[in-house]
Amino acid sequence: MTEPRRQYRPNIKVGAELADAAPVILKRVRLIPVPLQALGIAALGAAFFDVSYLVAFPLRPVLFYLGIGLAIMGLMTFLLHLYLKPVKQMLPNGHSVMRPRSRLLLVFLFLIPAVWLSLIVTKFDMGIIARRGYQMMNILEKIFQPDFSYFEKVWPPLLDTIKMSLVGSALGSFLSLPVAVVASSNINHSKTTLWGLRIIINVVRTLPTLIIASVCALIFGLGTFAGTVAITVFTFGVVSKMLYESIETIDMGPFEAMESLGASRFQAFWSACMPQILPTYLSHSLYSFEMNIRAASILGYVGAGGLGILIAERVGWRDYESLGTVLLALFVTVLVIENLSAYLRRKLS
Amino acid sequence: MIEFIHTGKTYPGGVRGLDDVNLTIRQGEFVAIIGLSGAGKSTLIRTVNRMIDATEGQVLVDGVDVMSLKGRALRRFRRKVGMIFQSFNLVSRTTAIKNVLASRVPDMHFIAVLLGLFSKAQKIQALEALDKVGILDKAYTRCDQLSGGQQQRVALARTLNQNPSIILADEPVAALDPVTARQVMSDFKQINQEFNIAILLNIHHVDLALDYADRVIGIRAGHIVFDGPSSQVTQEILDDIYGGASVPKVADEEAKA
Amino acid sequence: MQKSERILNRYLERPRTWWKPALSFLVVAAAILWSAASIEYKGVAVRGSDVAYGVIYGIFHPDANVLFDTGNFGVGYLLFETAAIALLGTLFGGMLAVPFAFLSSDHIVPKPLAFLVRAFVLMVRTIPSLVWALIWIRVTGPGPLCGVVTQSVCSIGMISRMYVTAIEDVDTRILESLDAMGCTRFQKVRYGILPQLMANMVSTVIYRFDINIKDAATLGIVGAGGIGASLIQAISTRRWGIVGAFLAGMIILMLAIEYASTKARRRLAHGS
Numbered sequence: 001m002t003e004p005r006r007q008y009r010p011n012i013k014v015g016a017e018l019a020d021a022a023p024v025i026l027k028r029v030r031l032i033p034v035p036l037q038a039l040g041i042a043a044l045g046a047a048f049f050d051v052s053y054l055v056a057f058p059l060r061p062v063l064f065y066l067g068i069g070l071a072i073m074g075l076m077t078f079l080l081h082l083y084l085k086p087v088k089q090m091l092p093n094g095h096s097v098m099r100p101r102s103r104l105l106l107v108f109l110f111l112i113p114a115v116w117l118s119l120i121v122t123k124f125d126m127g128i129i130a131r132r133g134y135q136m137m138n139i140l141e142k143i144f145q146p147d148f149s150y151f152e153k154v155w156p157p158l159l160d161t162i163k164m165s166l167v168g169s170a171l172g173s174f175l176s177l178p179v180a181v182v183a184s185s186n187i188n189h190s191k192t193t194l195w196g197l198r199i200i201i202n203v204v205r206t207l208p209t210l211i212i213a214s215v216c217a218l219i220f221g222l223g224t225f226a227g228t229v230a231i232t233v234f235t236f237g238v239v240s241k242m243l244y245e246s247i248e249t250i251d252m253g254p255f256e257a258m259e260s261l262g263a264s265r266f267q268a269f270w271s272a273c274m275p276q277i278l279p280t281y282l283s284h285s286l287y288s289f290e291m292n293i294r295a296a297s298i299l300g301y302v303g304a305g306g307l308g309i310l311i312a313e314r315v316g317w318r319d320y321e322s323l324g325t326v327l328l329a330l331f332v333t334v335l336v337i338e339n340l341s342a343y344l345r346r347k348l349s
Numbered sequence: 350m351i352e353f354i355h356t357g358k359t360y361p362g363g364v365r366g367l368d369d370v371n372l373t374i375r376q377g378e379f380v381a382i383i384g385l386s387g388a389g390k391s392t393l394i395r396t397v398n399r400m401i402d403a404t405e406g407q408v409l410v411d412g413v414d415v416m417s418l419k420g421r422a423l424r425r426f427r428r429k430v431g432m433i434f435q436s437f438n439l440v441s442r443t444t445a446i447k448n449v450l451a452s453r454v455p456d457m458h459f460i461a462v463l464l465g466l467f468s469k470a471q472k473i474q475a476l477e478a479l480d481k482v483g484i485l486d487k488a489y490t491r492c493d494q495l496s497g498g499q500q501q502r503v504a505l506a507r508t509l510n511q512n513p514s515i516i517l518a519d520e521p522v523a524a525l526d527p528v529t530a531r532q533v534m535s536d537f538k539q540i541n542q543e544f545n546i547a548i549l550l551n552i553h554h555v556d557l558a559l560d561y562a563d564r565v566i567g568i569r570a571g572h573i574v575f576d577g578p579s580s581q582v583t584q585e586i587l588d589d590i591y592g593g594a595s596v597p598k599v600a601d602e603e604a605k606a
Numbered sequence: 607m608q609k610s611e612r613i614l615n616r617y618l619e620r621p622r623t624w625w626k627p628a629l630s631f632l633v634v635a636a637a638i639l640w641s642a643a644s645i646e647y648k649g650v651a652v653r654g655s656d657v658a659y660g661v662i663y664g665i666f667h668p669d670a671n672v673l674f675d676t677g678n679f680g681v682g683y684l685l686f687e688t689a690a691i692a693l694l695g696t697l698f699g700g701m702l703a704v705p706f707a708f709l710s711s712d713h714i715v716p717k718p719l720a721f722l723v724r725a726f727v728l729m730v731r732t733i734p735s736l737v738w739a740l741i742w743i744r745v746t747g748p749g750p751l752c753g754v755v756t757q758s759v760c761s762i763g764m765i766s767r768m769y770v771t772a773i774e775d776v777d778t779r780i781l782e783s784l785d786a787m788g789c790t791r792f793q794k795v796r797y798g799i800l801p802q803l804m805a806n807m808v809s810t811v812i813y814r815f816d817i818n819i820k821d822a823a824t825l826g827i828v829g830a831g832g833i834g835a836s837l838i839q840a841i842s843t844r845r846w847g848i849v850g851a852f853l854a855g856m857i858i859l860m861l862a863i864e865y866a867s868t869k870a871r872r873r874l875a876h877g878s
Contacts, residue, residue: 136741136745211841214842218657221654257504262425264424331728
């Protein structure tokens with residue numbers, strides 16, 4: 001048996017004390033059995049709920065809803081844990097085995113009311129589709145008979161879309177490399193900056209592109225610049241997340257070796273970690289470029305340039321033949337770029 | 350020369366990694382450290398280049414207290430101490446020569462490091478290092494296409510390129526098959542004799558230690574329990590070091606193969 | 607040969623391929639710079655910076671009324687509507703994708719048919735969901751129903767592709783042992799194939815649900831229900847407190863769903 005590889009940690013003292021205290025407290029809390037924890041949370045919720053009536057306006061609804069939320073979650077977790085306790089199954093010959101409860105039942109128990117509620121909330125009515133479905137056929141028919149003479153009007157916005165995604169993806173990926181490196185737990189040992197950065201990255205990532213684009217259109221005016229900024233922001237979020245997840249899987253051995261021969265942390269990182277990160281980084285950037293072409297084609301709908309404006313126009317005029325031309329051009333472009341990107345990504349790995 | 354003076358290491362959580370270690374290792378000695386896993390072998394050699402900080406006592410290298418070095422001074426010190434790892438720690442996707450050239454990085458300018466610009470003289474020097482370990486022909490091959498023994502030799506070349514006065518090796522042959530292990534051990538021996546470099550080597554297989562090293566140090570639970578020439582190691586001493594457990598030998602693995 | 611000669615020779619024989627990555631880098635850089643040059647920068651719009659500050663202000667000072675309003679225009683209801691659209695869209699898409707998956711796998715149907723079906727699905731997939739929504743509005747009228755139908759159609763593309771991968775990876779050796787036990791074809795499918803596929807399919811559907819939540823928020827912009835419409839309206843009327851409230855709610859919902867979906871999929875992949 002060889003000695004286990006020690007996890008190498010460079011000598012940094014940033015926020016270490018803070019990070020050390022928290023786990024001790026958490027460990028004590030974890031010792032309490034889960035059902036009791038859940039009841040505790042439910043009690044806390046009820047307390048908030050009661051207190052909320054005594055507090056002035058801004059705080060009141062917060063405590064009110066927080067209280068209800070915690071109480072419900074606590075209660076449900078408690079019931080869930082009671083249900084999920086394995087059941088003793090006795091055999092005729094006296095032996096017994098602990099059988100886990102069926103989780104499928106639980107899923108259905110949750111799913112069926114959820115679906116039912118959703119049907120109500122969305123005012124779902126198959127009838128409408130049945131009655132007016134033929135309209136879809138009409139529209140589709142027209143779309144599949146594209147008006148090729150319209151193509152010359154499609155070309156400039158199409159180029160715009162491609163340019164926007166190219167510049168946006170490149171800029172977004174470029175910015176995300178340093179950020180993702182600092183957001184990786186094997187490189188950054190300061191828990192506070194790590195989680196702070198990760199929260200920012202994840203929040204940026206959840207914002208839909210179109211929302212970002214409409215805000216950018218208001219800030220920078222209509223046109224392709226707004227779209228480019230929107231794509232940059234969106235790409236930054238997506239690529240950063242993918243990148244820091246990849247960086248965490250690299251081998252830190254060569255980094256340790258570089259430090260042992262006297263390299264500074266930056267030199268060690270650049271010589272030992274970068275060669276491992278680079279192929280994945282390029283792959284993620286290419287992937288985001290591929291995705292961005294599709295996203296970019298719609299940005300024009302909110303005025304951020306590209307094909308979206310044409311689409312909005314043509315649909316507004318019910319000119320579905322021209323819409324068909326636009327979609328065809330988009331289709332061909334996406335096809336070419338997807339294949340190119342897949343080929344390049346294969347070569348990278 | 351390496352001196353351990355009442356060196357001790359306590360890990361957070363109270364575990365004693367090293368307990369009152371007193372040793373002197375002179376330039377040009379070939380020392381093998383043996384003992385059970387977790388006995389403190391790794392900890393001991395890592396206190397020399399401060400990959401691990403000793404919590405008590407002193408570690409002096411050529412009269413300099415290692416614990417007093419910080420930042421730049423520490424890095425400069427580390428350039429003279431080479432380290433070989435069990436898992437080679439090479440950048441697998443790059444060529445052998447690139448890995449050897451990496452040892453010159455601490456001396457280089459920021460831009461040169463960023464762009465990977467090495468001068469012709471540096472490249473020739475790296476090739477010489479590769480030649481010293483006998484894999485000049487594999488200089489431009491990617492490391493993940495080399496065998497384990499060859500990779501460890503690239504690591505050795507990388508260390509030699511530093512012109513170190515001390516080489517620390519943490520289980521350098523544990524990941525290699527018995528035949529290759531012996532080859533690498535004789536490489537170490539040759540380097541030790543040809544360049545008068547002090548070699549402090551952790552090893553798991555006792556027979557290799559006794560065959561190649563001049564001096565053997567046995568560690569058990571952080572204490573030095575034996576320190577003397579390899580010729581004086583008896584079965585009793587081995588029982589003491591390994592606490593009666595059966596002593597690992599590479600001959601056992603050779604027999605299995 | 608002298609040792610230094612040998613080494614010098616090895617150096618001279620070194621492979622010189624540095625030009626390949628340098629060339630690709632230059633080509634890409636040129637493309638990017640050329641594109642960048644043609645994007646006009648008109649500077650920040652007249653009240654542009656107000657918008658920027660407004661959004662940031664709004665996120666940190668969400669309008670509490672809207673945030674906690676339980677009626678039809680509160681954040682809670684709108685998010686619930688958005689989630690409902692995504693749920694139904696994903697479920698229907700998942701169900702509709704099954705026949706498409708079988709029809710597009712050339713292990714199951716003849717190659718030409720598989721190819722045609724795959725081309726069809728590809729075309730459906732390339733049409734952006736927003737465009738689908740605009741078209742479907744003509745059929746269903748504006749409202750959440752449009753969103754559900756749009757998402758069902760859009761999900762088919764990705765889900766059927768992932769189903770096909772799962773189907774083609776199926777281990778058919780178990781069918782042999784079931785056969786030996788004397789099972790009917792239905793039983794063989796139910797006990798031999800379905801268990802292998804189930805975990806994968808459920809994981810796919812959960813993954814798509816995560817994506818659809820984000821999509822559903824966007825579809826609202828064209829009137830397909832959900833939080834998108836109100837959000838855009840609030841943005842264009844510059845009511846930053848409301849914008850902040852909507853954004854805050856959206857971000858929390860999406861982060862929560864993403865966390866839950868990642869955990870669920872990990873459980874499915876590794877067993878409990």
